[in-house]
Structures are given as C-alpha cells and as structure tokens.
Amino acid sequence: MRPVVPILDVTVAVSTAAAVLYRSRKPRDKQLSRFGPEPALAAVVALILLNQLLFAVHIQRAHHGDTSFISRSFLPGWFDVPRHNTTVTWLADHLPGPPGLLSPTVLRVQAFLELPLVLLTFAAVLAATRYVPVRATATGPYTTALTALLARALTLFLLPALAIRYGLTFAHPQPAAAAALLVLAAALRREDLRLLGPAAATLAVGYAVAVLTPGPYVEATILRSATGALLATTALCALLDTTRTRLVARP
Template sequence: MTTTTALVDTTVAGSLLAGLLLGTRLLRRPAGPGAGGTVAPEVLLAGVTALIYLNQLLCAAYLLRVQGGDTTFVTRYLPPGWFAQPDGNPLVRLVADHLPAPALFAPTVLRVQAFLELPFVLLAYGTVLRRLSPALYRTVLGSRALVRSAALSYTVVFGVVEWDLRNPWTVQDLVIRAVSAVLTAPLLNALARREPGADREPGAAGLLLFAASLWAVGTLVMVVYDTALLYNLGHLGGRWPEALLALLVLAATARRQGAGPAGGRGTAALDAALRRSLTLFLVPALAIRYGVTFGTPLLAAGGALLTGAQALWHRRVRAGLLPLVLGGAAGLAAAYLAVLLVTDTYYESALLRAMATALVVTTLGCALADRLRPERLSAHAVN
C-alpha cells in the first residue's frame, strides 16, 4: 500500500466516523429560525466561479506572454488531461498583450485555484441543501462542528492529492489550502445562520424540482472542474451549451419548491432519506470520491453504503419503506440504463446522471404508490 493510498483510506475512515457522529447528532435537533438578511449561497457560488474563470483567463494570458504558450514546465508534474489552453483565442491574446508586469501573474498557475477550490465545492453543496430545504441548509451549514470537520476533511484530501502530484509549488499550495479552510468555515457558518427560509413540506413536485436542481448544480460543477480547475480553458467552447442549459434549469427551479401539497408516506420517506443523506455525506463526500481513485475503492464503496444505510434508519423512512423500496428499485434500474447508454470522460458525470435519474424515477414511483394508497402526513414531518 502506497503512502497516498494509506492517507486517503485513513481520511475516508476518519471522515465517515466524524460525519456519522456529528450528522446524526445534528439531525436530532429542531431547525431554529434564521437571523434574516442573508445572501443566498448561489450568489456567492457565482462570485467564486467568476473568480475561478478570471484566474483562468489571466493564467492563459500569462502562459502565452511569459512561457510562449508552452505548458511543459508544469504539465510534466501532472497526469494527462490538464492545461488544454485556448490557443488563438482573441480575448486571451488581447489580455496577454496588455498584461502589466506579466511575471507577477505566475501565481495564477495552481496557487490561486488552491484557495478557491474549497469555497467552490462547499458553496455548491450548500446550494443543493438550500434547494431541498432552507431550514436544512441553515441547520447543516450553520453547525460549526460539521462545517469545520468538512473543511478539514476536504483540505486533507486535497492536500494528499497535491502531495501525490507534488511539484515545485506543492508546499505553497498546501499552505494556501490551509488558509482557505480557516477562512471558509466561519464564512459559511455566518452565511447559513442568517438564512430566513422556512422548511418545506415533502411532496412529489418539490422532489422533482430538487432533482432538476441537483442535476443543474452538479453539471455546473463538472463543467468548472473540467474547464477551469484542470486548467482546460480550451474545452469551454465545447461545454458552454450544457452549462447554459444548467443555468436555465437553476433559474427555472428557483421558486419555492415545496409549494405543492404534502405527499403521502412514500414521498415523505424519500424526502427524509434525502435530508439525512445530504447531512451525513457532507463530511466524508470528498474523501469517498477520491477513495475510489487514490485509495481502496472497496473502503470508499463500503463507507458510502454505510452512510446510506444510516440515512435510511429513521421512523419516517420506515413508515413508507414499501413504496420507497419499490420506487427505489425502479430508480436504480433507470440509473443503470442512464449510465450504460452514455460514455463519459469523467465517472462523476455518469454518477450525477445516475443520481438524478434515480431520484426522478423513485419520486414518481413513490407518488404513484401514495395515490394508490393515500395517507397524507402533517406538514412538519421532515427529519
């Protein structure tokens, strides 16, 4: 076992333990009211994304002006799939021609992104939480212990990957990532605790809108990951249509998603399982993702299954277990077909498509079961 594998496996195990302990404890607490006057995480996510692309533009201009467009000075330390630059792009050439003191823009290579990556992924997670329930978002990202544990876990994982791909900038990147973690966690706490939004009733319409939001946020993350976080600005020309579609979906689903009638036991069980899963997965999510490729895949898969099982261990889930199981079986079959029919460059894209497909089909299955056997629930059965 390599040092990287051992470190990733240790991080997976530690993150799982912290996530289950802290998440389970947090789920027992009622969601308190927010202070009001907050900024939606979507707004800050858009700002961080803009900074990421600004850095990419300046990086491309720096590489063109100082390195003559040659990226071998950095790519020799990295695996294939990095630094596909936008050769001949007129905007890049314009910025390169007018770049003052171009050598000062050397930190745009690797270091600036090292600071922005953590707030980017945590704000994306917060956006998903808020789309399901503002109260859940307030409770989860308002927890100091949970957010600090997530920031620590993600920073350790990023650091282990950095060390596995070590290069002349690695030590600087590790320090920058540590600073980013120290600053990001309290910012997210303060942001979430001011969320004024109330909780939302479980219902098929709200869950379908959430599935669309989940796909849209995940698609945007994958586009940014490919075109910016891997420094492949040259790929943006081929990926902007799906990014635009994702933005349109996010705009269309921005209205209150729980405005419809409450569902029956099946949709309530699915809603509860989703809330618990998103809470329990916050801390170990990134460790599990990198555990698949850098660590032991069986440990990562086992950790994901353990967390999923814990998410299902709840009275509201058990009350609607039969329609949830039947709908979930149909959802898994549909997810398998969604993965089988398309070949992806990144396995995360297949996973995202499978998750969105499974959620849509499972929701429809639970809604059908609820119509066949209507047993309406009260409005506040969410945890």
C-alpha cells in the same frame, strides 16, 4: 503505492466517521439556519468565477496563452481561455509576483470547489420547496419520506463528500464506495422502510443508465446514473402516493 493513497483512505474513514457521529447530535434552533444554503452557493459560484479569471491570467503570464500542457489530457473545451480579453491582459501585465504564482488555479482550486457547488445547488433546490404553494391535498407519505431522507443524507454527506470523491479516483475505490453507502445508511430512519420498494427501482434504473449511456469519464457516468435514479424514485413515490390517495378516498 503512491503516498497520497493512504492519506486519502484515512481521510475518507475519518470524515465518514465524523458524519455518522454528527447524526446523533441534537438539531440546533432553526433560527440559526434561516438564511438557507443560497448565500453559501452564491459565494462558491463567485469563487469559481474568480478562479476562472485568475486561471486565464496564469495561462497568459506563465504559458503565453497556450493550454496544451494540460488540455491534452482532457476533453476538448475544458481549458479554453478568452483571447485578447482586456481584463485578462491588464491583470497579466500588472499582477505582481512570479509567473507561477497562480498555478493552483489549474485543477487544484476548481477541484476543491466542484463538490460544494453540486451539493449546495442540490440543497438550494430542496430548500426552494418551502416557497412552493401548498396544494389542497397534503404530500403523501412516500414523497414526504423521500424528501426527508434526501435532506438528511445530503447534510451528512457534505462532510466526507470531497474525500469520497477523490478516494474513488485516486485511492482505493471500494472503501470510498462503502463509506458513501454508510453515510446513506446513517441517514435512514424507521419510517424510511416504506422506501425499500422505490429503492430497488433506484438501483435498477441507476445501473441501466450507467450501462446503456456511459459518460466520457467516470464522474459523468455517476452523475447520469444518479440523476436517472433520483428521477425514477421521485416519480415512483409520487405514483404510490397518488394510488394510495385514490384507494383511501374510494367509498
């Protein structure tokens, strides 16, 4: 067993426990979160762009522009770097320190930032709904419950997300998957029982997408499956709300 495996397993357990305990905390004043997730998302995007620039500088300084040492293990295009770029060339020639100074830009920094990028993007999309004009007809109970559940689950999942993501790949996947389900269960409330039917559709669609359109690697398959499941659940909740509205309005 690799030394990192027990470390990742413990990290998954501790971060998941912290997320579950966070659920019982009293919500803070809304004024403290008036800025929303957008500034944090912008900061993460800026860090990713900076890392990409420094990665290109590292490749030129330490490997003379050759990325074959790492690209052979990944899909084509993952490690393409700009050629004859003035900024990259100038930084490579003038940046002090040994050639391997920027080696963490290869996989390490990017891997640390990828989950915050995805989660903050999702949070920004959810937060953007506050700018959508309110329709004459109020949002139905199914859509309201789904939106609230997603917001709570996202908030709780932010803490253990990175540990769970690497636990699935580099440690024991079963405890990591169980931790993800536990976080989702911690976000549930009594009013979410109405979502049991749409949840069954979520599992069915997610499984079908994973089986019929698998991605080139595990993360891509999970992303496709989750996207299809979320779209199906949202559409079904909207349909149930529409049907309920018509039944209530029928004389």
